[in-house]
Amino acid sequence: MRVLLVMPTPFENGRLGLENVVWLSEPVALTSVGTAIQDRHEVRVLDLRLEEEDALVRALSTWKPDVVGTTSMTTDAYQAKAVLRTAKNVCPDVLTLVGGHHPTLCPDEFDVDYVDVIVQGEGEHTLREIMERWTKQREAGDRTFDGVRGTRWRDANGVRRVNAKREQTASLDDLPVPNRRLIEKYQGRYFFTAFRPMASIFTSRGCSFDCNFCAIWEFYERRTRFLSAKKIVDQMEACAEPFVFVLDDNFLTNKRRVVELCDEMERRGLKKYWMTQGRTDFAADNPELVARLAKNGLVMLLSGFESNDDDNLAALRKKSSWQKNLRANEILRENGVVSTGIFMVRPDWTKEQFAGLYDYVNSLDIGIPLFTILTPLPGTQLYRAYRDKLLTDDHRLFDLLHAVLPTRLPREEFYGEFCRAYDATEKSVRSAYKWFFKARPTFIPENITSIVWFYARTWRYQRIHRDHRSFLRDEEGLLNGPGAKAGLTWEDIAYPKGDEHVAAKAADDAPAAAGGKLVKLRIPRRIWADDVAEASAGVGR
Amino acid sequence: MMRDASAVEAREAPPSSDARAEAAGGAALGGPGGASSGAAPQPSSEPRVSASAASGVTAEARRFLADLRVEIESHPGVNHLFLGRCATSPFARQDYRVFGENHYPLVCVFTSYLERLLVRAPTSDAKLWLAKVLVDEYGEGSEGEDHATLYGHFLRSCGSTVPDRADVVKVPAPAFEFVREHRRIVSEEPFLVGLGAVGPGHEWAIPKMFDAVIPGLRRAGFTPDEIGYFTLHVEQDVDHGAWLEEALLRFGGTHEARAQIRRGAILSLEARARFWSGVQRAVVRWRQPNAVRVDGASPRTIAREILMTAWDGSPRLRALEAGYDSFLATRRPTIRELVEQGRR
Ligand code: B12
Ligand code: SF4
Numbered sequence: 001m002r003v004l005l006v007m008p009t010p011f012e013n014g015r016l017g018l019e020n021v022v023w024l025s026e027p028v029a030l031t032s033v034g035t036a037i038q039d040r041h042e043v044r045v046l047d048l049r050l051e052e053e054d055a056l057v058r059a060l061s062t063w064k065p066d067v068v069g070t071t072s073m074t075t076d077a078y079q080a081k082a083v084l085r086t087a088k089n090v091c092p093d094v095l096t097l098v099g100g101h102h103p104t105l106c107p108d109e110f111d112v113d114y115v116d117v118i119v120q121g122e123g124e125h126t127l128r129e130i131m132e133r134w135t136k137q138r139e140a141g142d143r144t145f146d147g148v149r150g151t152r153w154r155d156a157n158g159v160r161r162v163n164a165k166r167e168q169t170a171s172l173d174d175l176p177v178p179n180r181r182l183i184e185k186y187q188g189r190y191f192f193t194a195f196r197p198m199a200s201i202f203t204s205r206g207c208s209f210d211c212n213f214c215a216i217w218e219f220y221e222r223r224t225r226f227l228s229a230k231k232i233v234d235q236m237e238a239c240a241e242p243f244v245f246v247l248d249d250n251f252l253t254n255k256r257r258v259v260e261l262c263d264e265m266e267r268r269g270l271k272k273y274w275m276t277q278g279r280t281d282f283a284a285d286n287p288e289l290v291a292r293l294a295k296n297g298l299v300m301l302l303s304g305f306e307s308n309d310d311d312n313l314a315a316l317r318k319k320s321s322w323q324k325n326l327r328a329n330e331i332l333r334e335n336g337v338v339s340t341g342i343f344m345v346r347p348d349w350t351k352e353q354f355a356g357l358y359d360y361v362n363s364l365d366i367g368i369p370l371f372t373i374l375t376p377l378p379g380t381q382l383y384r385a386y387r388d389k390l391l392t393d394d395h396r397l398f399d400l401l402h403a404v405l406p407t408r409l410p411r412e413e414f415y416g417e418f419c420r421a422y423d424a425t426e427k428s429v430r431s432a433y434k435w436f437f438k439a440r441p442t443f444i445p446e447n448i449t450s451i452v453w454f455y456a457r458t459w460r461y462q463r464i465h466r467d468h469r470s471f472l473r474d475e476e477g478l479l480n481g482p483g484a485k486a487g488l489t490w491e492d493i494a495y496p497k498g499d500e501h502v503a504a505k506a507a508d509d510a511p512a513a514a515g516g517k518l519v520k521l522r523i524p525r526r527i528w529a530d531d532v533a534e535a536s537a538g539v540g541r
Numbered sequence: 542m543m544r545d546a547s548a549v550e551a552r553e554a555p556p557s558s559d560a561r562a563e564a565a566g567g568a569a570l571g572g573p574g575g576a577s578s579g580a581a582p583q584p585s586s587e588p589r590v591s592a593s594a595a596s597g598v599t600a601e602a603r604r605f606l607a608d609l610r611v612e613i614e615s616h617p618g619v620n621h622l623f624l625g626r627c628a629t630s631p632f633a634r635q636d637y638r639v640f641g642e643n644h645y646p647l648v649c650v651f652t653s654y655l656e657r658l659l660v661r662a663p664t665s666d667a668k669l670w671l672a673k674v675l676v677d678e679y680g681e682g683s684e685g686e687d688h689a690t691l692y693g694h695f696l697r698s699c700g701s702t703v704p705d706r707a708d709v710v711k712v713p714a715p716a717f718e719f720v721r722e723h724r725r726i727v728s729e730e731p732f733l734v735g736l737g738a739v740g741p742g743h744e745w746a747i748p749k750m751f752d753a754v755i756p757g758l759r760r761a762g763f764t765p766d767e768i769g770y771f772t773l774h775v776e777q778d779v780d781h782g783a784w785l786e787e788a789l790l791r792f793g794g795t796h797e798a799r800a801q802i803r804r805g806a807i808l809s810l811e812a813r814a815r816f817w818s819g820v821q822r823a824v825v826r827w828r829q830p831n832a833v834r835v836d837g838a839s840p841r842t843i844a845r846e847i848l849m850t851a852w853d854g855s856p857r858l859r860a861l862e863a864g865y866d867s868f869l870a871t872r873r874p875t876i877r878e879l880v881e882q883g884r885r
């Protein structure tokens with residue numbers, strides 16, 4: 001059978017998005033699930049971010065797939081739906097599937113007639129089973145998928161049926177290595193800032209922390225699984241690209257595995273630059289390991305620094321501290337690892353708090369500071385706590401660049417402060433360059449064209465980002481959520497506070513707490529897996 | 542535009558597999574006797590437009606119609622992702638204002654294509670048919686309001702004043718290109734190519750396109766009255782549907798005639814695809830005038846990236862570009878002028 005897997009565009013073409021300049025990652029979800037069925041089916045991956053507008057319809061009408069699947073995180077849920085709606089329009093007999101974080105955590109949103117099957121959780125085994133069934137049932141047009149774990153499907157009466165949960169693959173080594181040939185056509189076009197051309201792989205899944213703004217641990221139910229060191233190095237060696245992005249959300253989590261990986265890299269003399277994501281506390285506590293990783297090609301680490309203030313960090317249940325952030329950054333820059341730090345500004349901030357953050361960033365000499373706005377993403381604890389306070393339910397605005405909760409400053413001023421971020425922290429970036437140049441003198445000359453390429457693009461993007469009116473225009477007419485309807489202001493909302501710090505800092509925090517009670521963030525876990533009880537009882541929705 | 546014909550039989554008849562293969566876009570777009578969008582008009586190839594052939598070719602002609610409908614309904618112009626996005630994204634009234642202001646000129650001039658075709662219709666039979674459709678388009682069946690007036694209500698409900706300033710507002714570029722192409726088709730191409738463009742190229746395309754737009758309009762909070770123009774065009778009008786069906790069966794008697802009808806429909810839809818891309822750009826740009834330029838299928842060279850940045854970064858060059866854009870706009874007619882040109 002012909003299976004078309006489609007990576008949707010993040011937004012309508014031309015809209016501001018991370019993909020434009022910061023990070024365009026391979027659609028690993030699609031190559032991974034596509035590889036799992038490739039032995040029996042013909043699979044194609046279409047990355048709409050790198051195609052013309054009509055590519056989808058042309059592919060549908062010329063190739064006539066039997067199955068069309070797409071993936072979605074929260075921000076691109078509408079785009080994913082548009083893909084499947086179009087697929088059904090052009091090929092009415094096609095079987096349509098959606099998987100990924102948003103359909104897993106908010107499946108009801110995909111309960112529409114043009115989505116046949118919603119895949120929840122890990123997709124490799126689930127897709128294999130769906131394909132086995134569809135191969136037998138297609139002729140009869142039978143779209144029942146009862147018993148296929150990890151799916152929700154529509155029965156003949158249009159009632160959504162919920163199957164039992166799919167258990168996670170015990171060992172990642174058992175999964176087939178994603179076949180990057182599926183995206184051969186786009187190779188050379190993926191990047192992270194100036195690191196390009198870049199390949200993307202994953203070497204672990206899950207995270208054992210439980211930050212309240214993050215859905216990863218909920219998606220993977222707090223379990224973390226790892227690929228063996230040998231398999232990781234095999235994959236890295238197989239990539240033709242000089243840069244490899246390791247997509248793990250928390251790569252730096254198991255010391256033993258990191259040591260084994262370094263051993264394997266050294267034994268095989270791996271010659272690759274690679275980037276990943278990991279926590280600052282691990283880096284701060286393991287300087288010798290960071291040095292080893294850097295020698296083995298680690299050239300960039302993306303970490304959630306989140307805040308310059310421990311109270312804030314505790315409020316996010318980050319279980320780290322500003323000193324750890326500081327220390328981690330020192331270790332990284334000394335070893336020639338570019339530090340990409342994500343910081344989270346809060347809707348209840350004052351101008352002084354913005355200024356405090358920018359000063360802190362400048363004191364760090366961080367290479368790539370990225371600024372986001374505290375956003376209760378669907379599927380997170382924060383979302384459950386604040387869902388009635390949101391100003392909008394437009395998922396496009398959940399890109400962490402828009403304030404979906406009421407702001408303390410007038411919105412214009414809030415965005416004015418937010419937009420200042422890149423200019424205000426230029427000093428940090430400039431010093432970081434010097435550090436990097438000192439540690440890796442040949443890197444910049446060797447990669448000068450990519451650096452120029454990145455700056456050329458980022459400058460155009462920053463023209464938008466520097467203009468606070470562009471944020472206001474983005475949200476014009478779209479602030480329509482329950483909180484907006486109720487006319488809530490920042491004073492009606494108890495923004496998260498660090499439990500442990502509350503008592504000690506109660507006095508200092510009086511203004512921030514004004515008008516609201518402390519939100520209890522340890523909410524009972526009601527996550528997608530809860531539906532299982534319902535499912536095993538055979539209840540459909 | 543005419544209300545949906547919805548030739549029910551054609552929709553229900555399973556398309557033959559070779560028809561589907563033909564509908565497969567790309568190489569097949571030229572089709573038998575067809576030509577791609579850039580092809581020169583072929584006035585010499587005007588087949589005899591005769592109703593007499595109808596009786597003998599019905600089966601073949603019916604199959605042609607069923608296949609053509611499949612091809613139209615799966616065309617990128619009809620299934621443009623922007624339309625899918627309208628169906629699934631919560632665009633605001635403000636977005637629909639931009640959408641509507643770009644779309645309005647098309648609605649204002651539609652009857653002029655029919656009028657031009659009427660003059661050129663080679664037989665009195667064809668003239669009669671077109672006249673019947675025109676009467677309907679002028680407003681019969683919508684309480685005396687023609688479609689442009691109905692669209693005007695919609696635009697006002699979006700907060701637009703364009704319908705009241707049609708004598709000063711210039712036609713936006715995407716609409717202008719679309720109208721220009723259609724005027725060329727109905728004046729310079731053979732009669733049946735014109736019929737293919739305004740007949741199936743519109744009739745069968747519009748209900749499917751509006752089917753995507755209407756849920757978006759409802760989500761944005763428009764009342765049924767405000768979006769009457771759109772719902773009117775998806776409601777089935779059996780009478781009207783039968784007319785088009787009948788006309789196509791009558792006029793599509795020969796292989797050559799059918800090829801011309803098909804070519805007209807495809808030319809119209811290709812113009813439609815470009816039009817929707819233009820409208821989407823406008824919808825994105827009112828929020829983000831400096832929107833990044835999308836990458837597309839082929840990577841840009843580094844020289845081009847640098848040049849683009851230098852260009853965008855230079856106030857002088859940007860002023861030059863803005864000046865050029867407004868120069869181009871001055872060369873386009875106002876909406877009123879566009880309508881009047883159509884009457885000439
Ligand atoms: C790479 C990445 C990006 C890339 C683009 C995504 C891409 N795929 O190219 C970029 C950098 C652009 C990006 C942006 C954002 N991202 Co992001 N991103 C990731 C990251 C790190 C890796 C994604 C990936 O490839 N994973 C590997 C694959 C194998 O895992 P998977 O996607 O879960 O797929 C499996 C299943 O979900 C399922 N599946 C998925 N799709 C399908 C489809 C079918 C048909 C089937 C059968 C199964 C299936 O099967 C797969 C294999 O088991 C994830 C975190 C993570 N580890 O997943 C975050 C993540 C997806 N991003 C997240 C967020 C929040 C964002 C941003 C909103 C915010 C930000 N600033 O980062 C922006 C928004 C986009 C925007 N335009 O502004 C959240 C999403 C949460 C949510 N509720 O949706 C995640 C989970 C991170 C987190 N810690 O919470 N991101
Ligand atoms: S933010 Fe990072 S550390 Fe926290 S739960 Fe998510 S992946 Fe784990």
Ligand SMILES: [Fe+2]
Nearest residue numbers: 542543544688
């Ligand atoms: Fe009409």
